[in-house]
Amino acid sequence: MGTTAQRTPVPVPAGGTDPAPVLSVRNLKASIGGQQVVEDVTFSVPATGITALLGRNGVGKTSSIKAILGLIQRDAGTVDLEGQPIQALPTHRIVQRGVGYVPEDREVFAGLSVAENLRLSERDDHPRRELVEALFPDLVKRAQQAAGSLSGGQQQMVSLARALMNENRVLLVDEPTKGLAPKIVGEVADALEEAAKTVPILLVEQNLAVVRQLAGGAIVLSDGRVVHTTESATSFLDDDILVTRHLGVGTGPAHEGA
Amino acid sequence: MDTILLLLVTGIGLGAVYFLVASGLSLIYGLMGVLNFAHGAFLTLGALIGWETARVMGADSWGGFALSLLVGCLVGALLAALTEFVLIRPLYERHIEQVLVTVGLNLAAIALFEGIWGTDPVFIQGPTWMGMTTNILGAQVPNHLFITILIAGLVLAGMVLFLKRTRYGMIIRAGVENRSMVTALGIDVRRAFTLVFTIGGAAAGIGGVLASHYFGYVSPLLGGSLLIFAFIVTVIGGLGSLAGAAVASVLVGVLQQFANYFWSIGDFVVVILLAVVLLTRPSGLMGRKVATA
Numbered sequence: 001m002g003t004t005a006q007r008t009p010v011p012v013p014a015g016g017t018d019p020a021p022v023l024s025v026r027n028l029k030a031s032i033g034g035q036q037v038v039e040d041v042t043f044s045v046p047a048t049g050i051t052a053l054l055g056r057n058g059v060g061k062t063s064s065i066k067a068i069l070g071l072i073q074r075d076a077g078t079v080d081l082e083g084q085p086i087q088a089l090p091t092h093r094i095v096q097r098g099v100g101y102v103p104e105d106r107e108v109f110a111g112l113s114v115a116e117n118l119r120l121s122e123r124d125d126h127p128r129r130e131l132v133e134a135l136f137p138d139l140v141k142r143a144q145q146a147a148g149s150l151s152g153g154q155q156q157m158v159s160l161a162r163a164l165m166n167e168n169r170v171l172l173v174d175e176p177t178k179g180l181a182p183k184i185v186g187e188v189a190d191a192l193e194e195a196a197k198t199v200p201i202l203l204v205e206q207n208l209a210v211v212r213q214l215a216g217g218a219i220v221l222s223d224g225r226v227v228h229t230t231e232s233a234t235s236f237l238d239d240d241i242l243v244t245r246h247l248g249v250g251t252g253p254a255h256e257g258a
Numbered sequence: 259m260d261t262i263l264l265l266l267v268t269g270i271g272l273g274a275v276y277f278l279v280a281s282g283l284s285l286i287y288g289l290m291g292v293l294n295f296a297h298g299a300f301l302t303l304g305a306l307i308g309w310e311t312a313r314v315m316g317a318d319s320w321g322g323f324a325l326s327l328l329v330g331c332l333v334g335a336l337l338a339a340l341t342e343f344v345l346i347r348p349l350y351e352r353h354i355e356q357v358l359v360t361v362g363l364n365l366a367a368i369a370l371f372e373g374i375w376g377t378d379p380v381f382i383q384g385p386t387w388m389g390m391t392t393n394i395l396g397a398q399v400p401n402h403l404f405i406t407i408l409i410a411g412l413v414l415a416g417m418v419l420f421l422k423r424t425r426y427g428m429i430i431r432a433g434v435e436n437r438s439m440v441t442a443l444g445i446d447v448r449r450a451f452t453l454v455f456t457i458g459g460a461a462a463g464i465g466g467v468l469a470s471h472y473f474g475y476v477s478p479l480l481g482g483s484l485l486i487f488a489f490i491v492t493v494i495g496g497l498g499s500l501a502g503a504a505v506a507s508v509l510v511g512v513l514q515q516f517a518n519y520f521w522s523i524g525d526f527v528v529v530i531l532l533a534v535v536l537l538t539r540p541s542g543l544m545g546r547k548v549a550t551a
Contacts, residue, residue, distance in 0.1 A: 071438055095444035107439045109432040116428055123444045162443060 022047040022170045022200050028077035030067035037063040039224030045170060050201045050214045052233050055221035056248050061204045062104050065172045069094055069101055082169060096123060098169035102176060106159040110148025114139050114158055117147050121162035132161045135191055153184030164195055171201045177210055189213055208237055220246045260396035265515045271403035273511025274410030275472055278465025279488035280503040282458020288434035288498020289454050291353050296360040297462055298481025299367035300338050304330035304463025305470045305480055306375055309382050320385050327467050334463020335456045342455035371478035379475035406468045413461055414504055426453055434498040490528055494535045496545020506543060
């Protein structure tokens with residue numbers, strides 16, 4: 001918390017080398033109900049921009065994110081946030097350290113109003129209400145509406161807004177465009193692009209057009225392990241052989257623009 | 259007509275007692291996934307120590323009655339908070355063990371209470387007015403029912419205000435829906451656990467004092483007999499729903515009184531109602547669909 005000038009994005013270092021990643025995951029293993037879902041994952045998230053976490057369905061992308069947050073059982077490995085180990089902390093402490101989370105399927109509190117959903121996410125006395133309201137003017141109009149009565153896209157806005165309400169070190173965003181109408185996908189992508197100006201993001205995303213628009217680097221998982229890491233998601237996506245091998249495009253649900 | 263009215267008011271009074279037990283059960287289960295079998299012990303201890311207090315102060319004085327309510331409330335809250343802190347918390351996320359430890363505590367508590375107060379019911383009395391009746395449209399309604407219904411109504415209103423207006427209330431409502439997402443917003447949901455236990459125990463302690471006036475006695479077994487119906491009420495209302503617990507309490511209480519009076523099958527009818535609700539609305543009258551983890 002010492003440096004208050006963190007809001008302005010750190011310029012990308014020349015040459016593309018990454019001096020100090022915001023998040024480093026080493027040899028992470030995790031399980032759900034005794035079943036190992038993250039085998040041995042090692043990667044780091046640069047301190048700026050959006051890094052995509054890619055892979056077929058069921059390779060452990062969501063589980064890796066949940067393991068970082070301590071939402072599922074971590075069996076081994078280390079997770080460092082800005083050099084500080086966080087793998088032993090309970091979930092709420094990890095989040096308090098500045099790890100924002102936008103879960104798959106949005107997970108808004110359906111019975112609470114939009115305003116209550118947002119107020120619940122305020123962790124300190126300096127919530128960034130203006131920023132959130134500027135990004136999602138629609139939510140201001142619907143503040144008193146039950147979050148469960150919103151459309152999928154609006155719920156995603158609530159979920160994103162909850163994560164952006166606090167000044168975070170990094171955001172973990174899990175499939176934000178899943179199941180949304182094409183027009184809404186664009187809005188969500190634009191909101192993420194805007195958010196990435198102030199905070200680095202690790203993004204799980206099946207919609208490869210969105211990945212192309214947003215992501216700098218990419219990490220590719222297969223069978224619970226990292227199989228490919230690149231500093232350019234676009235060059236990875238342009239390589240048909242790699243994409244077919246690791247994402248199975250054409251057979252899986254990961255169609256571009258799906 | 260006057261019989262119907264009397265049955266209705268006694269039924270609502272019984273429902274008020276059920277609500278004071280069921281509200282805590284429902285909130286605890288909804289937030290923590292723990293069926294708290296020790297809830298009856300909170301009620302019983304509240305009733306027993308409440309009665310001891312009233313006796314010292316003079317059982318027929320209003321001051322003694324008011325103080326017994328306050329003491330019952332505090333005793334229930336304290337025992338519940340202690341239970342959560344000492345027994346439930348170390349078993350975090352181990353729901354079966356948590357339930358088993360509450361079963362054990364309940365058995366141990368009953369044995370302890372019987373050791374101290376004996377196994378026989380102790381007949382009690384309150385202020386003279388509470389032992390009298392008021393004529394309403396020809397029905398002689400016992401006055402203690404008005405007090406019981408009034409206090410249960412105040413507890414309900416207090417709980418609703420707390421849940422709607424305070425940050426902790428908001429955390430509890432959100433946690434009932436999706437506990438892990440509450441922690442993923444950086445909130446230590448375990449503090450809310452202690453809180454729902456304390457609130458539930460306080461309501462049960464008040465319920466114990468009022469139940470002892472409703473039935474006219476205190477006994478180490480008072481909580482156990484009410485707990486069964488409170489569980490049924492909680493399931494019918496929908497686990498985790500305070501409004502559901504309130505509606506189901508009155509429904510069960512009234513139905514039980516009528517069925518008992520006309521056919522002497524009050525308990526049977528309640529079980530039938532439970533079966534019907536479970537078959538037609540498995541999540542209860544006002545329960546949510548089972549939340550995805």
